[in-house]
Amino acid sequence: MEKPPPEKSGSFSRNGNGNQMDDNPGPAGPESEAVHVRLDCQQPGECEPNSNLEEPSSDPELSLPQVLKDVDRFLESLSTRNDASNNPLDVPNSVESLLEMIQKMITKYDSSAKFGQKQEEDSSFIESLNCISKLINVLGEFPSNSTTASCFNRASTILHLAMSLLDSEFRLILETCSQGNNADLKSPKPLKQSSFSSRQESTYCVIPESKSSEDVEFPAYTSEAISKMNRIATAMISSGYESECCMVYNMVRRNAFSSELDKLGFENISIDDVQRMQWQSLEGVIAMWITVIKHSSSVLFSGERKLCSSIFSEHPSISQRLFCHIALAVAVRFVNFSDAIALTKRSAEKLFKILDMYEALRDLIPFFDDDTCSSECYEELKSEIWAAKGRLGEVAVSIFCDLENSIRRDNGRTPVPSGAVHPLTRYTMNYLKYACEYKDTLEQVFQKHQKMEGFANSNGTVLDIKNGANDDGTPKTSPFSVQLNSIMDLLDENLDMKSKLYRDPALRCIFLMNNGRYILQKIKGSDEIHDMMGDTWCRKRSSDLRQYHKAYTRETWTRLLQCLNHDGLMVNGKLSKTILKERFKMFSTMFDEIHRTQSTWVVSDDQLQSELRISVSAVVTPAYRSFVGRFQQYLASGRQPDKYIKYQPEDIENLIDELFDGNPTSMARRRT
Template identity: 25%
Template sequence: MPKMGFKKLFFFKPSPPPLSVSNNTFSDSLMEENIETARSVITECESQSPPLFTNTRQQAKQYLHAVITLQSTMQYLVERDSSSQKLVKAQFLMQIAMKRLQTEFYRILAENRDCLDPESVSGISSTDHQSSVSDYDDDFPEDDFQFAGDSFSTVAMADLKAIAECMVSAGYSKECVKIYILTRKSIVDEALYHLGVERFSFSQLQKMEWEVLETKIKYWLNAVRVATGTLFPGERALCDFIFGSPEKKIAESCFAEICREGAMSLFGFPENVAKCKKTSEKMFRTLDLYEAISDNWQHIESIFSFESTTSIRSQAVASQVRLGEAVRTMLMDFESAIQKESSKIPVPGGGIHPLTRYVMNYIAFLADYSNALADIVADWPKNPLPESYFQSPDRDGNNRSPEVVERFAWLILVLLCKLDAKAELYKDVALSYLFLANNMQYVVVKVRNSNLGFLLGDDWLTKHEAKVKEYVSKYERFGWSKVLALLPENPPAEMAMEQAKAIFQSFNAAVEETCRAQSSWVVSDPKLRDEIKVWIASKLVQRYWEYYEKYRGGLESVIRFSPDKLGNYLYEIVLFRAEESGSVSSHSASPPHRFKRS
């Protein structure tokens, strides 16, 4: 606040009252002596320019005790004669003293603005190191005031506490509290501003580009951690220390006034974000906001436990509820988008469909938020999952929520059903099964290598790994049955040369034709690709070897392969290719970007 503002607040010039002649009773003489002692101390300090609370505390101690004694004297005089001239004189002196203490109070707050930061005092509790004016002196042990800050800030805190107790006792609590709130509120607001907390309306957030809004969210995630960890606890600790005795309500009122506006702005931000347009890319930041409130809820509830800060707790709850609703909406929209995906163009080579990549990456990221999702979908109706596909695990002490597990299993089932329909787009039956094997393998690997594996369990993985093998087996049968049929498992002992020649010629042509067709087919997973190649090569070479050994004599001109060359040809040269990144579709196959939590 500008200096002139404080002058207007508490600088006044009362007129001195006339002196009166008192009765010569012992009590009256004692009261008059008290007033004179207070006048001497107060007048002496007013004639000096240096502040009271510097270097030694002897003068400050005398001043505070003089004020306390003056207050007691005034109470006595009020009871005896409220119109006494002594009382008028005492009131005049008290006004001068309170003006000086207000000035000192503001000076200490302002000069120690950096030392009395909330982080430095965040470890103080409301009952730590209670002191009062009665035991405040120039040689108080600084060790009694060692908190998280340095010795200078602890001395300042002791000074502020002593002044506050004196002013409150003298009936000047409003003046003291007003100075304190104005000064400390500016510190809290400034700290929140530097943390990136700004006051945005819903309409302002709604108009922001997502990249800009996401940056604001990242700032908020850091800000709420600092605010609930040090800023607000430190401010409450400072209020409790300075105003905690004798009247606790003053500390509560100060804290509420200082922090309410900033805290409401901080905890209101997520609610406005949750009201914005909901798209799949916003899911994970929305969950980050939800988790941040959940993770810090105990701190929020503890810090803002007063009745006067109920609105702050309510705002945090309202934001979390809104965020949960937004997540539920986005989950339903995500499932609907999978079901509505209607592309009719087969993925070249039977590779991994972009829908598979997107959905599985999305669900794998969602699995990292399983605890938050457990709260959000707890009351959702169950989906009719076939028992042959999935059996929900019982609660087994591993924090697996059946509702969340079933939701993930259901989303994957929706995807697999969609892939079954897309497999029918291939005219070649073998290629359709290769497509299913590729995509199922991608699903299995993604589950195994993410938190989904823990959630869905080994039984789910075992069933779907078996499904991959089933698809591969069907691909092998439909893709190579004609070639294998050319080499019967039990060749006749004797065969005419022309017949043997025809078999070799037919076999050569069939192998080359099949390999030529399948050379453009895709097996994305290297391990799966090697397994398929090994199976095909070993199966063909095993049968081919018998024919080759028995009938190669005199047929060198028509024999295209030796057994070794046939194996190399199938395994190393022409069969399958790895999927080229980005070549399968113009669709975005990338998962939503997952940022590190701030």
């Protein structure tokens, strides 16, 4: 009959020297329980002598190396026996000597010395424990009623006391050497805008960026402390106390990691709290969440993995498992907040923060995606992050696609005064411009959305998605580019509908020019959106603007120029002064009306405004100068010639330069 394996208890307990220790590390699973040794006597030193033990000799006291050598020979002799049911050889005195030496070491560590102060003594202590652990394993193969039972129990008790000591030292070093890990943050720097205020130019926000791993050291353990913990962990694991060692490490480091997140300003916020918060307040929390994730990826996780690898260098699988459990606990906090944000009411202004969060989780995944992260725990960790990222991506796609509905709903029947750029145009183009700063990210989320649900345009037609550039150089077709083009088409249709609200055809052309120019300038001013729309689209838009320009010139200035036509001035072969006076008077009246009206119109783009004035002046001024130069002499000899020739060519040129300012000017300007 073999000895039963040592029973487990919930914590270490000291029974050998009267000291009591209860670390109470908290609830743990079956693998995290400590050993409870079955004792056959009250105190380790009071075990009844085995009848087969040799009587203590009167030889001089042996040194520790000699004792260890004798015990090793004894263990070797036991390991060569084929039948464990037979009584083993008599236990030599060196075993009892070794146990007494170890107990004295434990007493010394408890009373005055500290583990790690004298490396030579620590090494002897660890070597002795390894020897005792081997002894227990070998003696455990023999029947419980054998002559080795007393020795087995005494050795188990001593080992348990030693492990309790090492457990305390391990915990103490872990807890006391991680002070001062405040992760300072650099000064804020501009990043992508955090929000998009309704139909207004968006401003950039600033959020703090964490220092690089070269600036912040985490965890702040000295090399000496790590070396001590490595020796302790190796000794505990080799002695069968792996679960106790791992339980202490996991508990202390989880708390340290949580404390580090608190220092960075990241707090646990429930879903209910998130739902109640205003978006402006949530933006700040999201910015901090992103900063903490980036800091965790670049500093905290890498530091924790390095610490695990250093302490458990002889046991890589244990190191990986411990780090993964800690990282998973932290990732769950990140994911919980991400899911809470994904459940908030969706609105256009939230898109960019959602994409920032998506990118933060996306950039975190590769850290856990190398060859060293292959366990089931890592798969669970990556699965959690992937799922949270996917939920954010789905929200981003939904918000962006809802922009189409916003354009459709904007069907007001009141025209924008003076033909200015419509607020819908400003809002949509600024929104698209900023959205295209996330072009690569939006391509990813739309591609995934297209794979899950299929992709169709606004008419419901399933689109052929192409990869790479087309043969004619036009941009590739992708789910995001298709959605972008669909929005642009809807905006064009909406603006065309709004242009019909103007009764004056010329003002209708000004409105279309203003909005078309604004759209074109926004696209040309952004490499991202320009790449999405392509040169072909831009050329077509420029062609449309030229057509609007021609239409405006035709509607406004053609009738005016007819006043300067020479036809009809001659009556019976002679110039009719009456008709000539009427022509000059009609020109002045029509020009005054045009000036009075169109000086209140708005062309906000300086280049377009200049182009319009130059083109008008190029058509009107030379024709008027020629007409005045040829026929002014016929009226100069009469009374009040300026009554009919109200403007000189220079006056016309100056007045044209006052068009499209949005401010009425005096119509009573006279030649001086």
